[in-house]
Amino acid sequence: MATSAIGPGFLTQTAVFTEQLLASFAFVILASIILDIGAQVNIWRIIAVSKMRGQEIANAVLPGLGFVVAFFIVLGGLAFNIGNVAGAGLGTNAMLGIDARIGAVATGIICIFIFLLKEANMAMDRIVRYLGAMMILLTAYVMFVSSPPYGEAALRTVLPLEVDFLAIVTIVGGTVGGYITFAGGHRLLEAGISGKENLRYVTNSAVSGIVVASIMRILLFLAVLGVVAGGVALSAENPTASAFQHAAGEIGFRMFGLVLWAASITSVIGAAYTSVSFLTTFHPVIEKYKSYLTVGFIVFSTGVFTFIGQPITLLILAGAFNGLILPLTLGSILLAAYNVKIVGDYKHPIWMTVFGALVVVLTAFLGVRTLIIMLPQLF
Numbered sequence: 391m392a393t394s395a396i397g398p399g400f401l402t403q404t405a406v407f408t409e410q411l412l413a414s415f416a417f418v419i420l421a422s423i424i425l426d427i428g429a430q431v432n433i434w435r436i437i438a439v440s441k442m443r444g445q446e447i448a449n450a451v452l453p454g455l456g457f458v459v460a461f462f463i464v465l466g467g468l469a470f471n472i473g474n475v476a477g478a479g480l481g482t483n484a485m486l487g488i489d490a491r492i493g494a495v496a497t498g499i500i501c502i503f504i505f506l507l508k509e510a511n512m513a514m515d516r517i518v519r520y521l522g523a524m525m526i527l528l529t530a531y532v533m534f535v536s537s538p539p540y541g542e543a544a545l546r547t548v549l550p551l552e553v554d555f556l557a558i559v560t561i562v563g564g565t566v567g568g569y570i571t572f573a574g575g576h577r578l579l580e581a582g583i584s585g586k587e588n589l590r591y592v593t594n595s596a597v598s599g600i601v602v603a604s605i606m607r608i609l610l611f612l613a614v615l616g617v618v619a620g621g622v623a624l625s626a627e628n629p630t631a632s633a634f635q636h637a638a639g640e641i642g643f644r645m646f647g648l649v650l651w652a653a654s655i656t657s658v659i660g661a662a663y664t665s666v667s668f669l670t671t672f673h674p675v676i677e678k679y680k681s682y683l684t685v686g687f688i689v690f691s692t693g694v695f696t697f698i699g700q701p702i703t704l705l706i707l708a709g710a711f712n713g714l715i716l717p718l719t720l721g722s723i724l725l726a727a728y729n730v731k732i733v734g735d736y737k738h739p740i741w742m743t744v745f746g747a748l749v750v751v752l753t754a755f756l757g758v759r760t761l762i763i764m765l766p767q768l769f
Contacts, residue, residue: 391430391574392602395565396522397657398477398650399470403564404607405630407557408614409623413542415557415615417550419607422561425749426600429566429720430574432746434596436723437575438584439736444572445668448722450732459719460668466568466715467665471691474661478654479695484631484647491696497651498692501658502685517652525649529609532637536616543615559714559756565603567716573664574599586736613637662687714757717750724750 408415433444440447444463449456475494482493578584578592614633618624625632631650635643666684670677724746727738 391570391577391599395570395599395603396606396653397470397474398480398654399473399564400603400607401610401630401650401653402477402480403557403560404610405614405624405633407554407561408611409618409629411550411552411554411557412619413539413546413615414550414552414554415611416543416547418554418557418561419604419611420547421558422565423600423604425558425562425752426566426604427597428742428745428749429562429716429753430571430596430600431593432720432727432742432749433566433571433723434575434578434592435589435738435742436727436733437572437579438588438592439586439734440726440732441579441584442732443576443579444719444723445672447726447732448719451722451725451729455722457672459722460672462715462718463569463572463668464665467661467668468687468691470568471658471661471665471687472694474654474657475691475695478651478658480628480631481647481649481651481654484628485644485651486647490627493651494692494695497655497658498688501655501662501688504655505659505663505684505688506681521649521652524645525653526606526609528634528638528642528645528649529606529613532634532642533609533613533616536613536620536637538612538616539619540612543612555756555759559753559759561607562753563714563716563757565600567714569661569664569668572668572719573660658688658691662691714753717754717757720746720753721750 404415407418411418436447437444440450442450445456445460447456448459475498476490478497479490479492479494482488482497483490486493574596578595583591610630614624614630617633617636622633622636624630631643631646634646638645662684666676666680666687669683670680676683724743726732727736727743
């Protein structure tokens with residue numbers, strides 16, 4: 391789950407909002423962590439207790455609702471995948487200096503080959519572990535050399551000069567929106583970690599996933615803050631890469647491009663595979679042609695980005711759109727928490743229900759408001 395969250399959208403969103411809000415973005419991070427935990431703990435616990443997938447739970451709550459949930463999750467996964475393709479284009483641009491659209495098309499072709507060749511996919515998994523570690527170390531290094539105003543960031547965590555609701559809903563959507571949180575819950579289910587006897591483990595895992603992703607976000611926020619606080623204006627075409635370039639020089643810029651591309655290419659494959667998997671439980675024909683659907687998913691995502699362009703806007707919009715899906719999915723889970731046919735004699739804590747309901751209301755309101763603001767920017 392944490393790996394799914396830390397993708398190109400995660401990196402770009404953090405850099406863009408840090409430049410806009412400066413130290414006050416610390417408050418957005420704190421607010422998003424609280425909302426993330428409220429959403430993820432609720433969803434994972436009900437999946438574990440019911441021993442059912444998200445779309446199956448929704449269908450049990452109301453016949454047909456599972457199809458609606460699956461549709462929006464796949465649609466959100468598509469939005470995220472377009473963002474992932476955009477990230478791949480930005481990565482190749484930073485790494486090799488080629489046009490982002492050309493890099494995106496090349497990445498889409500490579501993704502299809504990797505998906506069809508299972509051995510290559512396994513090799514990619516191993517490589518990305520090292521690249522992921524390199525990304526964290528490089529980010530920590532940039533944070534130290536950029537010398538951010540730590541005291542100011544700490545103060546603005548609780549006393550922000552500005553509260554940006556677009557930033558909050560985008561960050562929440564990019565961490566637990568759409569398919570991401572269900573992918574983690576479903577992984578636990580497939581591993582046999584379910585039932586009331588495993589609730590403590592499930593809850594701890596849910597919180598740990600948020601903590602890991604948040605640590606990376608805090609490191610990146612401080613790294614970028616140190617750069618922009620010194621008066622540097624980030625590149626509108628590739629803001630995160632330009633922050634690393636100003637702090638770590640040309641080598642840091644090229645290395646970041648490599649890491650961003652690696653994170654993007656694995657996210658493209660993961661988002662396509664996971665999104666299509668939400669449809670496979672509804673009809674055996676879908677399961678039979680799953681490989682073709684996944685390839686089509688990648689081709690369509692690449693085509694949309696190539697036609698529209700605007701990678702930064704797409705990456706921000708993807709997170710915002712997935713934040714809008716969260717009220718539907720989490721709302722279904724909260725209704726299921728009190729359905730004895732789904733959870734049996736399990737008693738869901740009242741405070742978790744209240745917390746989850748608050749997340750549903752806030753993300754629904756903020757998500758609609760965000761889309762009204764962001765959609766006109768694409769045209």
